[in-house]
Amino acid sequence: MNPHDFLDVDRELTDEERAIRDAVRDYGAAELLPHVADWFDAGTIPDPRGLAKGLGRLGLFGMNLSGYGCAGTNAVSYGLACRELEAVDSGLRSFVSVQGSLAMTAIHRFGSEEQRREWLPRMASGEALGCFGLTEPDSGSDPGSMRTRARRDGADWVLDGTKMWITNGSVADVAVVWAATDDGIRGFLVPASAPGFSANVIHKKLSLRASITSELVLDGVRLPGDALLPGAEGLRAPLSCLSEARFGIVWGVAGAARTCLLASVDYSKTRVQFDRPIGGFQLTQRKLADMLVDVNHAMMTALRVGRLKDAGRAHHSHVSFGKLANVRAAQRVAAAARSIHGANGITLEYPVMRHMVNLETVATYEGTEEVHALTLGRALTGLDAFR
Incomplete structure (x- = not known):
């Protein structure tokens, strides 16, 4: 009997799905598993950009999205990749999940064509990293109570607030930030270089230590009007x-x-x-x-x-x-x-x-x-x- 798969569930997979499973499993065993205990012990990923480029070459970022350099696989293939990554460590699966399922999906689903072209190809390759700013210090399970605000100032938007427990926050090139406006909750693309934006690494974690977790602070961050994700309206x-x-x-x-x-x-x-x-x-x-x-x-x-x-x-x-x-x-x-x-x-x-x-x-x-x-x-x- 196969202890990896006692009921032979993987027999239900297609040849392409098995190939993706094996590729991620082999990469994890060769490139990730030898180091992950040390990363966990150190409480960080020492070279997140190097890690991102390796995962990008494997096609794992936004792999079930179509176009813009994404692999366009089915959902099961993406799931199998997540299974093999988390078999190594949950922090590594989270690294890929936040980049692809959260930040890239938000841009792909709700962004303008210009936003998609600017960010998605670089994120798919691992050249650029993203994070997803929804959770706040006092707003976890109830995101509708968020205090982060975005207000109009002429043609610009000005954001103020704090986001908490943000994976990849301090290494991201762009943050997808959700904020309350006079017209409801909206999403914004905030470059890490924007004045007033800062990301502080959260230390002394006892869990998910092979992962970078941050607090995002937005102090009068001024963004042009085209930083708004045009298709994202409301908490849905x-x-x-x-x-x-x-x-x-x-x-x-x-x-x-x-x-x-x-x-x-x-x-x-x-x-x-x-x-x-x-x-x-x-x-x-x-x-x-x-x-x-x-x-x-x-x-x-x-x-x-x-x-x-x-x-x-x-x-x-x-x-x-x-x-x-x-x-x-x-x-x-x-x-x-x-x-x-x-x-x-x-x-x-x-x-x-x-x-x-x-x-x-x-x-x-x-x-x-x-x-x-x-x-x-x-x-x-x-x-x-x-x-």
Whole structure:
């Protein structure tokens, strides 16, 4: 039996999808995995632009978008890439997700033709980096309560406010910033060089450490009128981008869980206690069996949501279902893996504790477990319990 894919879910993939899966898996094993524990330990990515160019050459940024230098793959292919990246580390999947599913998708979907031509080809290649400024210090699950404001001043816009927990913020060339205006919430492209714009790195994180997270400060940032994303009106615009990022999480956490399972199987066969491998004890085998079920359920859920998306039949509630179920399953797997590894499980010599603490962040961002549970409750009852 194949512990990577016990139920042979990958047999449902096309040849092109398998080729993309293998290319990202091989790249991760050769270029990312040897370094990621050190990056996590250091609490940063030491060369984010070098990393971006490598991922850009592989075609991973905005890979399911069409035109402007993007690969134009289907949703399942993008999901598989996310799975293989997060099998290495959640921070690396987040790096790609924020660039492609959030910043590039916002420009591709809501930007002018000039904005698309200016930014998307360079972002697809990794030459330029973007970030997505929606969350604020006092506005997480309720983005409609944001305090960042954009006001008209002649032909210009002037932005004031603060965004928090912004992946890639301090290394981005452009920030997609969402702000309240007299006409509702609108999106703006803010170059990092704009006077009044600053990005402060958030230190002392205990999770997602192989990732750069920042606070964005906008202090009277003056932008020309064409900095506005013309097609983005209201909160539905940024939320639609978040749904794209959440789809990547549905797949990504299945990769993190798979890594934890495989590490635990290997460890259980080599760690000897009481004169035999601990994998021969009933309690350990029960843990491994439960982990195996969770990993394969997560893979099946991801593939089903991906096929619905490619068929144009995926509702955002399907993505909420996937994120709620798969993150919860991955957390169970990582916790069990940590226990199987015993004291060794808390070191960076093994991947399990790194994945375990990363998943604490993944459970919170792009919608908390509670938000997705309420989304499913609304889908079932037609009643909104958010307010």
